[in-house]
Amino acid sequence: MNDPVHGFIKVPNELLYDLTEHPYFQRLRRIKQLGLTHLVYPGAMHTRFQHALGAMHLMSSAVETLLSKGHAISEEESTAVHAAILLHDIGHGPFSHVLEHSLVEVSHEAISQIIMQKLNVEFGGVLSTAIDIFNDTYPKQFLHQLVSSQLDMDRLDYLKRDSFFSGVSEGVIGSDRIIKMLNVVDDKLVIESKGIYSIEKFLVARRLMYWQVYLHKTALAAEQMLVHLLKRARKLIAKGEELFAPAHLLFFMKRKPGIEDFNNDEEVLNNFASLDDDDIMCSIKSWTQHQDVILSTLAKGFVNRQLWRIRISEKPFKGESIQFIKDVTQKKFNLKSTQQANYFVFTDTITNNAYSIKDDKIEILYNNNELKDISKASDMLNLSVLGKTVRKHYVCYPKSIEPELQRNVTLF
Numbered sequence: 151m152n153d154p155v156h157g158f159i160k161v162p163n164e165l166l167y168d169l170t171e172h173p174y175f176q177r178l179r180r181i182k183q184l185g186l187t188h189l190v191y192p193g194a195m196h197t198r199f200q201h202a203l204g205a206m207h208l209m210s211s212a213v214e215t216l217l218s219k220g221h222a223i224s225e226e227e228s229t230a231v232h233a234a235i236l237l238h239d240i241g242h243g244p245f246s247h248v249l250e251h252s253l254v255e256v257s258h259e260a261i262s263q264i265i266m267q268k269l270n271v272e273f274g275g276v277l278s279t280a281i282d283i284f285n286d287t288y289p290k291q292f293l294h295q296l297v298s299s300q301l302d303m304d305r306l307d308y309l310k311r312d313s314f315f316s317g318v319s320e321g322v323i324g325s326d327r328i329i330k331m332l333n334v335v336d337d338k339l340v341i342e343s344k345g346i347y348s349i350e351k352f353l354v355a356r357r358l359m360y361w362q363v364y365l366h367k368t369a370l371a372a373e374q375m376l377v378h379l380l381k382r383a384r385k386l387i388a389k390g391e392e393l394f395a396p397a398h399l400l401f402f403m404k405r406k407p408g409i410e411d412f413n414n415d416e417e418v419l420n421n422f423a424s425l426d427d428d429d430i431m432c433s434i435k436s437w438t439q440h441q442d443v444i445l446s447t448l449a450k451g452f453v454n455r456q457l458w459r460i461r462i463s464e465k466p467f468k469g470e471s472i473q474f475i476k477d478v479t480q481k482k483f484n485l486k487s488t489q490q491a492n493y494f495v496f497t498d499t500i501t502n503n504a505y506s507i508k509d510d511k512i513e514i515l516y517n518n519n520e521l522k523d524i525s526k527a528s529d530m531l532n533l534s535v536l537g538k539t540v541r542k543h544y545v546c547y548p549k550s551i552e553p554e555l556q557r558n559v560t561l562f
Contacts, residue, residue, distance in 0.1 A: 151203065155311050159207040165276060166206070166232055173423070174240055174265055178202060180426035184312060185245040186372040187363060189455055191316035194363075198239050198246065204307040206236045211329045212296055212303060221334050227293060230279035234297045238284065238304060240265050243422070244430045248373045252380050253402040254422070256409050264412050264419065295339040299510050301328070301349075309355055312363060320358040324348045333515055340515040343527075349512060350530055357504035365500050367544070371460040372452065374546050378493050379434060379448040386442055394436040398424040444493050447483065451548075458494070458546040461562060466543050471561045472497060478551045495547045503539040 151159045161167045169175055178199035188194045213228050223231075241261030243249050250258055266284065270277035282288040283297060296303055306325040313321025331345025341349055363369075380403070387393055387403050395403060398421040411418045437449040451457060461467075476491040485491050505512070507525060514527040547555075555561055 153200065153204060153207070155307075155314050156204055156207050159203055160210070161206075162210060162232055163229060165229060165273070166236060168273070169233060169236055169269070170203070172269065174269065175199070175202070175237070177423060177426055178240065178242070180428055181242055181244065181246060182427055183246060183308070184316070184363070185248040185369070186376065187316065187366065187369045189372050189457070190366050190368045191318065191363065194312070194316045196311060196315045198242055201308055201311055202236050202239055204311055205238070205303045206232055208303040208306050208325060208329060209235045209296060211326070212332055215329055215332050216292075216334060219333055221292075223293075226279060227283075227290070230277075230288075231283055231293045231296055233277055233280035234284040234293075235303050237266050237269070237280070238262060238297060244425055244427050245373075245376065248376060249380065249430070252377050253425070254407050254412075256407070256412055260409055261412060261422065265423070268419065291337045292334045292339045295510065299339065300505065301339065301341070301352075301512050305356070306352075309352070309359060312359060313355075316363050318359065318362050320362060321355050323352045323355050328352060335513075335515060335519075335521060338510075338513065340513045340521060341524075343514050343516045346514055346524070346527060349514070349524055350528055353504050353524070357502065360502045360504070365502060367460045367462055368457060370500065370544065371457045371546050372455075374496055374498070375448055375452050375458060376430075378496060379437075379445070379452060380430075382442070382445045382448060382493055383433075383437065386445060391442075393433075393440070395433040396424075396429045398422075399429045399433060443483065444485075444490060448493065456549075459549045459552055460544055460546045462500075462542050462544045463562070464542060467497060467545050467562065472545060474558065474561060475545065475547050475551070475555065478554050479547060482548070482551050482554075495545070497543065497545045499541055499543050501539050501541045 153159045161170060179197050181198040182188065183196050183198055183201050184194045209232050213223055213231065217223055239258070239262065241258040241264070243253055243258065263281070263284065266277060266281050270281060279288065283293045286294040288294065298304065306323070306328060309321050309323050310325050313319065327348045328341070328345055331342045331348065333340050333342055383393055384403050401421040407418045434449045435453055437445050438453055440446045440449070472495065476488050476495045479485070479494045480488060480491040483494065505524070512524040513521045514524060515521055
């Protein structure tokens, strides 16, 4: 396959090809990698399908590099680690992370694992090693680190891919260089010292991409509108009102399954495996004509990109300020109560952490076999900034009430 980011991608063997052809995997063509970020960066329309193939391609390069350095990876292990990275995102729901806890009470990682188990049964048990690698229960820990760590093939692909499609050049990283510098010491993935500058660039790029792309305030406002839209639709359905939606989406609008339901009720997984971005969009377009003012107002704003205003602050917003915004909104839209205003005014927090010193570390290997954490090896990175979890607060509200808020200069 010809990939615009990595060039030609080869599927290593027949099993991996069969996995890409499976309906569960083909569904990822209809799940956008960056959710609603295309409302800010119009080119960011790429999918989880493309990302999974790209991560598999990088895995081939990583396995080849480690084999060339004398590390034992059997053909079975190679196929398994490729399958693990290929399927690592197969449990994502519509719009990727946006609706992760809106439709179900289960993380996409947990759903990915359940789907992998189901595929393992269907394929006669050939994915058992891949599942062990995915769950970090396989004896060779470095194989799991290739799939999930602070320097995995997932991150190396999505940073480069998201940068390419969004046009945000700050996310460009030297993934090929990083992979060539991979090595294994004491069953842990490490980076040879010649690659330290590529790692520094990687961590800085990740931090910048979070602020400029993944946590962009306009995309954040759109995401919150979508979450509250579905919350309103769910409430109306619970009251017995008729709403148009595909049957598999209505299934989740009427109930919110947990992990036990996914494990024990095949109908839950079958319906989830049919869900994609198109189901959400066609439903919302229909809801723009609904008689419920809250639902139709949110739907029209979402479909036509008339998004809410968002303000971000280093400190929490004052409770009286939020209440004032709700009061103004309630009056503006003729809402019956402050509770209804909660669909139009919402607050939350966002966090950014480019490198966690608590998780598995990125270690630099020197010629004398000394290992140093990147936080100590780097003479450029300020880990007091890069390793710190930065938390910011935000409030969303309709743009139409902005003039009233501006007249109250002490509000924020």
